[in-house]
Amino acid sequence: MRVNGTHYRTVWLEGSTVRLIDQRRLPFAFEILSLRTYQETAEAIRDMAVRGAGAIGVAAGFGMAQAALAAPDGAVDAALARAASALRATRPTARNLFYAIERIEAVVAGPAAPAAKRARAGEAAQALADEDARAGERIGEIGQPLLPSPASVLTHCNAGWLAFADWGTALAPIYRAHRDGKAVSVFATETRPRAQGARLTAWELAQEGVPCTLIPDTAAGSAMRQGLVNLVLVGADRIAANGDVANKIGTYQLAVLARTHRIPFYVAAPTSTIDLGCPSGDEIPIEQRADDEVVWTEGLTAEGRPARIRISPDGSRVRNWAFDVTPAEYLTGLVTERGVIRAELRAIAELMHA
Amino acid sequence: MRVNGTHYRTVWLEGSTVRLIDQRRLPFAFEILSLRTYQETAEAIRDMAVRGAGAIGVAAGFGMAQAALAAPDGAVDAALARAASALRATRPTARNLFYAIERIEAVVAGPAAPAAKRARAGEAAQALADEDARAGERIGEIGQPLLPSPASVLTHCNAGWLAFADWGTALAPIYRAHRDGKAVSVFATETRPRAQGARLTAWELAQEGVPCTLIPDTAAGSAMRQGLVNLVLVGADRIAANGDVANKIGTYQLAVLARTHRIPFYVAAPTSTIDLGCPSGDEIPIEQRADDEVVWTEGLTAEGRPARIRISPDGSRVRNWAFDVTPAEYLTGLVTERGVIRAELRAIAELMHA
Numbered sequence: 001m002r003v004n005g006t007h008y009r010t011v012w013l014e015g016s017t018v019r020l021i022d023q024r025r026l027p028f029a030f031e032i033l034s035l036r037t038y039q040e041t042a043e044a045i046r047d048m049a050v051r052g053a054g055a056i057g058v059a060a061g062f063g064m065a066q067a068a069l070a071a072p073d074g075a076v077d078a079a080l081a082r083a084a085s086a087l088r089a090t091r092p093t094a095r096n097l098f099y100a101i102e103r104i105e106a107v108v109a110g111p112a113a114p115a116a117k118r119a120r121a122g123e124a125a126q127a128l129a130d131e132d133a134r135a136g137e138r139i140g141e142i143g144q145p146l147l148p149s150p151a152s153v154l155t156h157c158n159a160g161w162l163a164f165a166d167w168g169t170a171l172a173p174i175y176r177a178h179r180d181g182k183a184v185s186v187f188a189t190e191t192r193p194r195a196q197g198a199r200l201t202a203w204e205l206a207q208e209g210v211p212c213t214l215i216p217d218t219a220a221g222s223a224m225r226q227g228l229v230n231l232v233l234v235g236a237d238r239i240a241a242n243g244d245v246a247n248k249i250g251t252y253q254l255a256v257l258a259r260t261h262r263i264p265f266y267v268a269a270p271t272s273t274i275d276l277g278c279p280s281g282d283e284i285p286i287e288q289r290a291d292d293e294v295v296w297t298e299g300l301t302a303e304g305r306p307a308r309i310r311i312s313p314d315g316s317r318v319r320n321w322a323f324d325v326t327p328a329e330y331l332t333g334l335v336t337e338r339g340v341i342r343a344e345l346r347a348i349a350e351l352m353h354a
Numbered sequence: 355m356r357v358n359g360t361h362y363r364t365v366w367l368e369g370s371t372v373r374l375i376d377q378r379r380l381p382f383a384f385e386i387l388s389l390r391t392y393q394e395t396a397e398a399i400r401d402m403a404v405r406g407a408g409a410i411g412v413a414a415g416f417g418m419a420q421a422a423l424a425a426p427d428g429a430v431d432a433a434l435a436r437a438a439s440a441l442r443a444t445r446p447t448a449r450n451l452f453y454a455i456e457r458i459e460a461v462v463a464g465p466a467a468p469a470a471k472r473a474r475a476g477e478a479a480q481a482l483a484d485e486d487a488r489a490g491e492r493i494g495e496i497g498q499p500l501l502p503s504p505a506s507v508l509t510h511c512n513a514g515w516l517a518f519a520d521w522g523t524a525l526a527p528i529y530r531a532h533r534d535g536k537a538v539s540v541f542a543t544e545t546r547p548r549a550q551g552a553r554l555t556a557w558e559l560a561q562e563g564v565p566c567t568l569i570p571d572t573a574a575g576s577a578m579r580q581g582l583v584n585l586v587l588v589g590a591d592r593i594a595a596n597g598d599v600a601n602k603i604g605t606y607q608l609a610v611l612a613r614t615h616r617i618p619f620y621v622a623a624p625t626s627t628i629d630l631g632c633p634s635g636d637e638i639p640i641e642q643r644a645d646d647e648v649v650w651t652e653g654l655t656a657e658g659r660p661a662r663i664r665i666s667p668d669g670s671r672v673r674n675w676a677f678d679v680t681p682a683e684y685l686t687g688l689v690t691e692r693g694v695i696r697a698e699l700r701a702i703a704e705l706m707h708a
Contacts, residue, residue: 027667055577187673190648190666192546192570198666206667214670215650216546217571218604222678225606256609256614261515294544294570297651299663309653309661312544312552313381313560316568324576 001161002207003030005036009165010055011062013125016069018062020050023162027203028300037070038063038083045090045097048194052163053237053273056097060087061125064104068121073114080108080121091321092285093246095238100128120298129165134272135337136167143173143233143268143335150183152230154220157191157248158200159235159268161307169235169268171204173335185211187229189220190330191248191295217250223300224261227237233335236269243328243343244248244281245269255330267326267343268335276352281325291318355515356561357384362408363519367479370423374404377516381557382654391424392417392437399444401450402548406517407627408486408592411450414441415479418458422475427468434462434475447600447677449592449629449681454482483519489624490521492691497527497587497622500689504537506584508574511545511602512554513589513622523589523622525558527689532564539565541583543574545602547648547674567651571604578615586612586636587689590623595601597682597697598635603675609684621680621697622689630706635679645672 001008003021011020018035024047025031033049035041041063044050050059067083068076084101091097107124108117147153153174160171168177177184184204191197198214205212217225223229232254238246245251245267258265278284296315298308312318331343338354341347355362357375365374372389378401379385387403389395395417398404414499421437422430424534438455445451461478462471507528514525521529531538540559545551552568559566569577577583586608592600599605599621612619632638651671652662685697692708695701 009609090447123670189572190546192544192572195665198670202670205668206669212671214648214666214672216603216674218543218546218602218607219673219678221607221610222603222675223673225678248572249570249576253572253575253607256575257610260610260614294568297663297665299651299665301661301663307655307661307663309651309655309663311549311651311653312568313557313558316552316556317566318568319573319577320570321573321576324573324579 001204009129010162011059011165012129013062013065013232016066018059018066020044020059021162022049023051023200024049028201028306029116038067039086041066042086042090045087052158053094053096053235054164054270055086055162056091056094057100057130057272058132058165059126060097061100061104063087064101065122065125068108068118076114076117080105091287093237095273095285099272103128110250132164132270133166134155136164136169136172137318138337139169139268139270139335140167140172140176142337144176144180146231146266147173147177147182147184148230151177152185152187152228152234154187154189154223154229154254155201156189156197156234156251156254158196158204160201162200162204163235169270170233171201172268173233174210175208178208185213187223188212188214189217190214190251191250192217220254221257224263226253229263232263232265234267236267236273238278238284239269239274239334240278240280240284241276241348242280242345243331243334243348245326246281246284246286246323247326249324252324252326255326259330264332265330266333266335267331270337271352274348274352281327284325287322289320289322293321294318294320355520355558364516365404365413366483367416367419367521370420372413372420374398374413376403377405377418377514377554378403381553382660391596392421393440397419399441403654406512407448407589408518408624409516410445410448410488411626412483412519414451415454415458415482417441418455418481419476422462422472430468430471434459445641447591447641457482468650485659486518486624487520487664489691490518491524492524493523493622493624493689494521494526494530496691497689498534499529500585500620501527501531501536501538502584504539505531506539506541506582508543508577508583508586508608509555510543510551510588510605510608512550512558514555514558516554516558517589523624524587525555526622527587528564528627529562533549539567541577542566542568543566543571543604545604546571555626567679570647574608575611578617579604583617586617586619588621590621590627591677592638593623593628593688594630594632594634594638595630596634596699597688597702599680599687600635600638600640600677601675601680601687603678606678606680609680613684619684620687620689621685624691625706628702628706635681638679640678641676643674643676645674648672648674
């Protein structure tokens, strides 16, 4: 990804230190966190310094590698088991987190010298990050023909660079099309409560020079009814075997609105987001986060100082589901690094066993 | 309305001073503004110190009365014409504003002594306020049988006490049912960008002791899909002759979601919100407000100081439609002070000529 002209990944490993862009500070400050232990990495995932399905998967993989690198010879397996447990407990919904941990567990399973296990864990974690970035790039290539020219795409939350190691999913076809010279513009929904659309997507698109219009979440239906949207393109945190999709709260209602207005609704995700062990959306655990995310908000004062303010009355009762489930029937298609498929059991099974 | 146990109206006239609850400060401060001229009253409407269809109608009526009261004997008609023009220019969408101005214009039309015109303007403005409050009370009585017991009602923005002289529209049946002992709870959508749901509805309901759960606008569809909503009840800023409804941005998408989930969707409004001169929603002017409403937000710091912060990156392009139009076909019914009717041309014409 480009930040002020320089290429970055969202999260990477330097020696045994995980480094990542602190997404809690964007768009007002661009800061790189250094996490020296898997515990610090787990905390960064839980606190959403890093967020987005792919990015937390990559961070978890690096966290596993950190645990192996730090463990004395006799305790590599035990350290990996502790790290896996700590990392799994950070956030429940995104499939990529569990996928990454399972991948590292697989390569270090069985008897091997401690040094070999350390090396395998580190290589597997790096491979995961590289695959994630490549999958995003492929999703861009595969998805961009879905965009007419000119195209007005509505997206929700942030499924861009910042949600993955690089490129992203929902935004990858937009970046690809834009670089290829197509006229693409984006409606970014604010995505309350954490406002990843306003804070991250609008910022990412500006870095890449893609025209972006920010709208409140309340305005999505009106924009569609006015004929201003050609296509809805969103990411996913977990896709069940039947094609049901868990993604950021608010995705479901955009899918309903897209269907009402006969606007194509695509979900873009790497195959690492698909969970064949999960039969349908009903079995996807939906994280509930703290009321404070709704009641308080962060930004900059007119003088440029960071500030946090309360925006609803004291004692408000709040529900804060972090995700919702969009039934497969609402999807026009699923854009993966292996191709565009229908969101249904057989097509997904074939894709995963291809 | 009850505020800390005391009964208030949202806006009232004392001598020639318009007094109103400053809704820009709620819920963090309860302050009464004193507006000594119609120009100050117009500015309070434009700047949304007073908002809500009925309340701005009542304020505009009092503004007309202020103009008449302040004018020297030879200039009453001219002052009323200037005030009408200034007040009409404040906000374009809500019908009640224009209705109120027309009502005052009608009673002062033709030859009469200046003192008589002043008296008529003042009496008509007061009558408007009283009618508005009574209409809300009647809407409460007429609407409350629509609520099952227990009832979970989802509402949007604020169509309560604060949006009218008293009682409100969408919240009036809720208050009536609650006072009558029905078990009623409310989901209040935050209603970005100005967050009237979080700031006003949650506060109003707390004052009245009605259980209220605040949700981000992104969570409405998920709440419905989870079966947590029995009924959607919202207000209106203007209702066209064919039953199309202009109301706060986000209303339309709630109507689409309610239909998808087979949840009754009612619009509550006094007949003063119905505009027979407007054939359909296509002819309702939709106010576009400043980008700053989306980009900046206000609240209290942890230390209790009022603060205003920027919540999206510098230079974001924004669309900020204040209202949207919900086609009549989405309404289960229209709850007015004269009864519940279907939202369609003939039923509305009969209601208005009854």
